Amino acid sequence: MKKIYSLKLLLFLFSFLVFQVHLFGQTNASVSGFIKSASTGETLPGTSVILKNESTGFTDGAVANDLGYYQFKNVALGGPYTITVSSVGFGTEKRSGYTISIGEALKVDFKLSDKNTELNEVVIRPQDDIFAKVSPLGTAKKLGVQELKVLPVNNRSFQDLANLSPQSGVSPSNNPNIGLGGTRESSTGVTLDGMNQRFMMNGGLLPIFTVSIEAVKEYEVSTNNYDVLQGRQGGGSINVITKNGTNTLTGSAFLYNRSQSLTSSQDYLGRQIKDFNINQYGFSLGGPIIKDKLHYFVAFDSEDRSQPISVLSVTDLTTEKAEGISRANLDRFLNILTAKYGLKDKDSQTGLFSVKPASRTYFGRLDWQINKFHKLTLRTNYSSQNSDFSAYASPDNAAVKESYGSHEISLFSTTLSLRSQLSSKVNNELKLQYLKAQRDFIPYSNLPRGFVNIASTLSDGTNVTKTFQFGGNRIAPEKQGEQQLQLVENLYLQTGKFNFTFGTDNLITFTHTLNSNEQGGLFQFASLDDLDNLKPVSYTRLVPLKPESGYSPYLDQTAFDVSAYAQMEYSINPKMNLQAGLRWDATIFNSKPAYNPLVDKVLGKRTDVVASDYTNIQPRVQFTYDIKGDQSSVFQIGGGSYSANIVHWAQLSNILQSGVNLANVVYPSNAIPKPDYPAYRQDINNVPGVPAGAALPPAYVNLIGDNFKAPLTYKANASFKQFFNKMYFVGANVYYAYTTNNYRYVDLNLRDQPNFRLDNEGGRGVFAPVDKVQVAAETNPKVVTYPINYADVTAHPELSRVLALNGDAHLWQKGVTFEGGVVLPNNGLISASFTINNSEDDNSYNCCIARTTYSSGNIADDPRALDVNRGGANTDFRNKIVVYGLSPQWHGFRFGFKYVGISGNPWTPVVFGDITGDGSSLTINNNKRAFIFDPATINANPNATIYEKQVAADLVKLMNNADNTASDYLKSHLGQMAKRNEIYNPFWHNVDISVSYTIDNRIFKNIGKNRLVLQAQVFNFANLLDKNAGKQMVVSSGNQQLLKAMGLDPFALKQGRTIYAYQVNPTFGQLVPNNATSTYQVQLGARYEF
Structure with a gap:
């Protein structure tokens, strides 16, 4: 295996190394512009352009095209850069002080004089080069x-x-x-x-x-x-x-x-x-x-x-x-x-x-x-x-x-x-x-x-x-x-x-x-x-059949x-x-x-x-x-x-x-x-x-x-x-x-089609036969993770x-x-x-x-x-x-x-328990959207079972619970299946601050370019001011279990109705801190630079 691995490696290198090797950090930055005659306004094709990074000595050259347009692609970041242009019969102009940032499309146009053939030099001050400081167009x-x-x-x-x-x-x-x-x-x-x-x-x-x-x-x-x-x-x-x-x-x-x-x-x-x-x-x-x-x-x-x-x-x-x-x-x-x-x-x-x-x-x-x-x-x-x-x-x-x-x-x-x-x-x-x-x-x-x-x-x-x-x-x-x-x-x-x-x-x-x-x-x-x-x-x-x-x-x-x-x-x-x-x-x-x-x-x-x-x-x-x-x-x-x-x-x-x-x-x-x-x-x-x-x-x-x-x-x-x-x-x-x-x-x-459907849940399909679905106990029922065997679907x-x-x-x-x-x-x-x-x-x-x-x-x-x-x-x-x-x-x-x-x-109310059979043997039991039963409909049914009545009572209590952040959603979707990811966790705020003090030659004249920066930073600053602020509140587990399946309702089966017996999760919709330990932190530091 190692020999094959090495051979593939060499083949890849051989197939591509057909050119001289060179690499340069891809910056997506460019420098471009038009070069014209100052007197006539006509473009000057063929004008020579030199771009130089004064801090490293790197130079690049270009020639203006038929429209008098020049361009440097993939320019290295930093600076200061100097751009020098010259054309036969015209003067030479040099502009310096440009700093190039990532994604920047710096535009520098020139107008050359045919009356002055000496060097004309312009220095760009940092405060004038504002476009390098702002993010480029688009998102x-x-x-x-x-x-x-x-x-x-x-x-x-x-x-x-x-x-x-x-x-x-x-x-x-x-x-x-x-x-x-x-x-x-x-x-x-x-x-x-x-x-x-x-x-x-x-x-x-x-x-x-x-x-x-x-x-x-x-x-x-x-x-x-x-x-x-x-x-x-x-x-x-x-x-x-x-x-x-x-x-x-x-x-x-x-x-x-x-x-x-x-x-x-x-x-x-x-x-x-x-x-x-x-x-x-x-x-x-x-x-x-x-x-x-x-x-x-x-x-x-x-x-x-x-x-x-x-x-x-x-x-x-x-x-x-x-x-x-x-x-x-x-x-x-x-x-x-x-x-x-x-x-x-x-x-x-x-x-x-x-x-x-x-x-x-x-x-x-x-x-x-x-x-x-x-x-x-x-x-x-x-x-x-x-x-x-x-x-x-x-x-x-x-x-x-x-x-x-x-x-x-x-x-x-x-x-x-x-x-x-x-x-x-x-x-x-x-x-x-x-x-x-x-x-x-x-x-x-x-x-x-x-x-x-x-x-x-x-x-x-x-x-x-x-x-x-x-x-x-x-x-x-x-x-x-x-x-x-x-x-x-x-x-x-x-x-x-x-x-x-x-x-x-x-x-x-x-x-x-x-x-x-x-x-x-x-x-x-x-x-x-x-x-x-x-x-x-x-x-x-x-189980591994050939374990190592x-x-x-x-x-x-x-x-x-x-x-x-x-x-x-x-x-x-x-x-x-x-x-x-x-x-x-x-x-x-x-x-x-x-x-x-x-x-x-x-x-x-x-x-x-x-x-x-x-x-x-x-x-x-x-x-x-x-x-x-x-x-x-x-x-x-x-x-x-x-x-x-x-x-x-x-x-x-x-x-x-x-x-x-x-x-x-x-x-x-x-x-x-x-x-x-x-x-x-x-x-x-x-x-x-x-x-x-x-x-x-x-x-x-x-x-x-x-x-x-x-x-x-x-x-x-x-x-x-x-x-x-x-x-x-x-x-x-x-x-x-x-x-x-x-x-x-x-x-x-x-299976291509469900075996039966749950009429009380908007016709939700179940892929197993009714007689293969686990039935809830009539007394002391338990939550059932997988009421359906995969072999039955x-x-x-x-x-x-x-x-x-x-x-x-x-x-x-x-x-x-x-x-x-x-x-x-x-x-x-x-x-x-x-x-x-x-x-x-x-x-x-x-x-x-x-x-x-x-x-x-x-x-x-x-x-x-x-x-x-x-x-x-x-x-x-x-x-x-x-x-x-x-x-x-x-x-x-x-x-x-x-x-x-x-x-x-976003998050979704879900059912705990694989009630349809799609996830059995996949250890998936939490991916079905919950049906939000209407307590009034249940209570109006004279044949409602004790499990149904308990769900109705618990849903009323849940919807009136002030700690339930999704109570309004439940009330507005009674008798419906919850939509996917319609509820959102609350808006979250975070503030971080930093204060620094620099000791340099403005304070001590004889220290040259040496400087010491003392810095204090506060992460989650709002929590420093208020112990309850700055926390990201979410419902636990990504989605929230509204209902927990206990199997088919045995009393409804005796009536000829096929429905599930559920428990209502009393803590549904309650928010908890996403990271309870993410309270404020103060960071102190020192930085020496030269």
């Missing part, structure tokens, strides 16, 4: 060195910076991925110096510092860039450009601290915050090795933190409600686990613990100006993090400590570059990157998981039921390894009146991963009594993402510019799953088909109208299509779940093994697998569907920006997007679930952003934006395990019916306000702040 947000230094950036992280974008949504605190405009997180591109930084397995960022902020020159979030260089994205992209050394020796060293004495003493639930401490420290150094020839820049960033985590910490009524269990039942739960399940040291299994992740980031860069035609760059970046109580190896439910795990994560990338000017009309760049990522999840226990439904009466009399977990972890152990090679070739050609771009962007990914998902086994218990009596209601396990160390073998996969593109740019006149291009992308997985003859025979589908899509042709066009010709009033309109990344996990699931690697063991209810956890703790091989002497059960299968394609997004926008007095600006952007071919899994073995009993990956889901997005601000002297800025957004889809599956498709779109009955499932996307937000600013320095003091206010994520 984009850029941040430069000044913003990164002055603004408070929580945890120095990518995610916190992305929150300043008008279109970034709300992500869970443990989710490193970023959705833009309500789209799937996997549709967001992430690049470092123009090269991919995404972990292709899940299509997002690794949960660590991708790069040190100390090494970031500029940061941009963009959603409406129609350049063909923008690829493998749907919602937008995050682009980061790193710092380089200059002719001036510069450096920094910093130390920041947050500690117990600098934060709130209690969290939002009133629990004491203990052992809290964060130390961030590092340095940077850059300068010349050879002036104007060879420069270096290095940076180191480190973070050591200790922070509290609550693991079933129940001490009073508030924490009972937060955890959903009474103290008495928690004690009983722990006592049973100790006495009968071998749990050790029960007192160490719950309470407040300390998480102590350690993060390190190293960065280095060399820039070599070989000659005036070639520049070589080498950039290397390494990040790592180790942590206990990993948020990414966490249990499925509220759990004891043994169900958690730790993680070890690392990311290494190195990039080599050479930018070449081949002639006055031809520039070329070729980018080559190697990236290696490793993400390992290590469980605290390898035991089978145990789920227990526990009904509690809290100290205030509230009745609650919640699922709790012990034993092992579904996700861990998992070892995800990935290596990438990327090569990008871009050629820029000027011919006549047009500027052309031709290129190709190619990525090959090698994956080597251990996936143990569901292979440890799962016991489920209906109550604490059943747990005490060793009587589970179900046992399931995906107890799990299925490592999965190996190779995938190719290739592209080609061409673009034309035409400056119609000094005020109008037209850009049009065409891009083609293809994705090819060449690692085939095993062939399963039974699936082919029964369904006519082959499991040995790989995911591939060669059809993504993406036209793009953009028109820019500079109304006054001076960039002060600019209108822009554009549109095009974008092919998004295919998450590699999907194909890995198909390799693993071909039906020949794992046995899908589902024990019948009359033969469930007795849970012997003491024996499992002694030897994990004692965990039940395929029953001795029994035939293999029907296989669970994943495969590629007939209409699989990569997601394709069509988007358009129109934007306008107006500057006043070279100080104030306002703007607006209207946008629309439609995504087709969104991937999701569809069950090919689910399959079309072909020889097989279990057969999930096919198809590209038939959709997403619709529309909105408008208004912005305004003021550019202050001495690098000061205030910027504000307000966004109205609406993102809808019919399935929000993003990644990773196939069965999670079913938990990504709350349904009525048939998961295949997308047309009735359109609603707010899981990542949708409706409104967002962003205000941030940094003041000019005043007597050494400088102030920075940022405010982000955003509407909460």
